Amino acid sequence: MANLKGIAILAYLPALAILGSTAPPLKAVYSRSQKSSSAIAKDAAKLLGLPSAPDAYFDGNDDNLDSLLQRSDISAVIIALPITLQPEFVLKCLSAGKHVLSEKPVAPDVARGLSLLSSADPLCQTKGLVWRVAENFEAEPAYRAAGEAIRSGKIGKVQFFKATVVNYVDKTSEWYKTPWRTVPDYQGGFLLDGGVHTIAALRTMLTEPFTQLSGFASLNKDYLLPHDTIHCIVRAGSHYHGVVEMTFASPTKSIPAAENIVITGSDGWVACNMSSEGFTVVIKSRVKEDGKPEEEQEYKETEETMTFPSKGVEVELAAFFAEIQKDGTGEQSLDIGNPRNALKDVGFIQAALNSEGNLTDLVLHFVPPE
Ligand SMILES: *[C@@H]1O[C@H](CO)[C@@H](O)[C@H](O)[C@H]1NC(C)=O
Ligand SMILES: *[C@@H]1O[C@H](CO)[C@@H](O)[C@H](O)[C@H]1NC(C)=O
Numbered sequence: 001m002a003n004l005k006g007i008a009i010l011a012y013l014p015a016l017a018i019l020g021s022t023a024p025p026l027k028a029v030y031s032r033s034q035k036s037s038s039a040i041a042k043d044a045a046k047l048l049g050l051p052s053a054p055d056a057y058f059d060g061n062d063d064n065l066d067s068l069l070q071r072s073d074i075s076a077v078i079i080a081l082p083i084t085l086q087p088e089f090v091l092k093c094l095s096a097g098k099h100v101l102s103e104k105p106v107a108p109d110v111a112r113g114l115s116l117l118s119s120a121d122p123l124c125q126t127k128g129l130v131w132r133v134a135e136n137f138e139a140e141p142a143y144r145a146a147g148e149a150i151r152s153g154k155i156g157k158v159q160f161f162k163a164t165v166v167n168y169v170d171k172t173s174e175w176y177k178t179p180w181r182t183v184p185d186y187q188g189g190f191l192l193d194g195g196v197h198t199i200a201a202l203r204t205m206l207t208e209p210f211t212q213l214s215g216f217a218s219l220n221k222d223y224l225l226p227h228d229t230i231h232c233i234v235r236a237g238s239h240y241h242g243v244v245e246m247t248f249a250s251p252t253k254s255i256p257a258a259e260n261i262v263i264t265g266s267d268g269w270v271a272c273n274m275s276s277e278g279f280t281v282v283i284k285s286r287v288k289e290d291g292k293p294e295e296e297q298e299y300k301e302t303e304e305t306m307t308f309p310s311k312g313v314e315v316e317l318a319a320f321f322a323e324i325q326k327d328g329t330g331e332q333s334l335d336i337g338n339p340r341n342a343l344k345d346v347g348f349i350q351a352a353l354n355s356e357g358n359l360t361d362l363v364l365h366f367v368p369p370e
Helices: 005-022 034-048 065-070 086-095 110-127 141-151 195-205 312-325 339-354
Strands: 028-031 055-058 076-079 099-103 131-134 158-166 210-218 229-236 240-247 261-265 268-275 278-286 301-308
Touching: 005 034, 005 312, 028 034, 028 065, 034 055, 055 065, 065 086, 076 086, 076 312, 086 099, 086 110, 099 312, 110 339, 131 312, 131 339, 141 195, 141 261, 141 268, 141 278, 141 301, 158 195, 195 240, 195 261, 195 268, 195 339, 210 339, 229 339
Parallel strands: 028 055, 076 099, 099 131, 158 240
Antiparallel strands: 158 261, 210 229, 229 240, 261 268, 268 278, 278 301
C-alpha cells in the first residue's frame, strides 16, 4: 500500500476498519519517508485492531517499494500519492503483477491519462489484473440512488441540470497544508483535485454523457494558484444542457444557500445536498392524472426525501475487492472506478480551465480495447 498520509489515515483506514474481515488483510504500507511510513503503520494497527503493525516500507533502504512489490503474498495495492507522481506508480505496481486502486484524479491531464491507459490496458489484460480509480462520489449511495430514481422515470425525461460548489480554503486548512497542494504542479489546483468529484457525481446521475462545454476560469485568491473558480455551460448527449459553477475562493466560511446539484426533467426534479452529516436527496414530482386534460386537473406534486451517510470510500473499496476476487474475469456488477470514466472527469475540468468561452468537445477517444 503506497500512501499519502492524510488520505490513508482519514479515508482508507477507517473504511477498511468498517469492512473488517470482508477486506483482505493489510500486510504492508509504503511511503517515501520513514517517518510517515511508520506513522501510517502504527495508525493502521490501532484503527484496524491488528495484533502487530503492518510492515513499513520507505525509500533509501532495503525495505523499499521494490522489495514490497516482490512479495508474493501481496496481491493488491492502494495508491494515494500526489497527482503528478501517480501514473508512474500505477504502472510500476501493475508491472509487478499487483491489482491497483489509485487515487483520483487518474492523471494530471488528458494526455498523460490517455498515455497511462494505453500502457496499463495491456498489463491488465496479459496479467489478468484489476485497475480501478478511487472516485468515491461515483460510489456514494446518495448519487447512485438519485441516478436510479432518474433512470426509473421519476422526473420524466431529463431536460436540464445545474451543479454549484462553493468552498472556503484558507492557508491553515488541513488540505491546503499538504505540500503538493500548496504549490501545485498540475493544472487547476483544487479545481482538478476536488472538482472531479462533482463531475463524477453528475455523470453518475445523468442519463447522457457530457459532450460539449464552454467556460471561463479565474484565480481570485493568489495562494490557490493556478485557478480557483470555473463557470461553464455544458451539453450532455445531444439535447440537454446545464450549468456547472465551482469555486474554492469563497471569502467567508458561510456560503450562499443553494442546492449542490439539481437535475430537472419533464415531470419533476431531483436535488442533492452534501454536508458533514451526509447527503440529502429530495425528489419532487408533478402528479398527472391519466386521461384528463392538464387544464382540468387539480395541481398536485409529491415530495420524497432520502438521507444517506457518506460512505463512498467504503463502497469503492468493497467494489475493488469484489472485482479482485473474480481475478478480473467476471463482469463488474457496479461500474465503480472505471479509469476511462475517471479520465473523462479530468477532461471536463481541463476543458473548463482552457475553454476561454470557446465551445470545447468533451468526447475522449480511447484506444481499444474498451
Ligand atoms: C439544500 O440546502 C439549501 C440551503 O443551502 C436548502 O435550501 C435546500 O432545501 C437543501 N436541499 C436539499 C435537497 O437538502
Ligand atoms: C477561441 O476561438 C477563437 C476563434 O476561433 C480563437 O482565435 C482563440 O484562439 C480560441 N481560444 C482558445 C483559448 O481556444
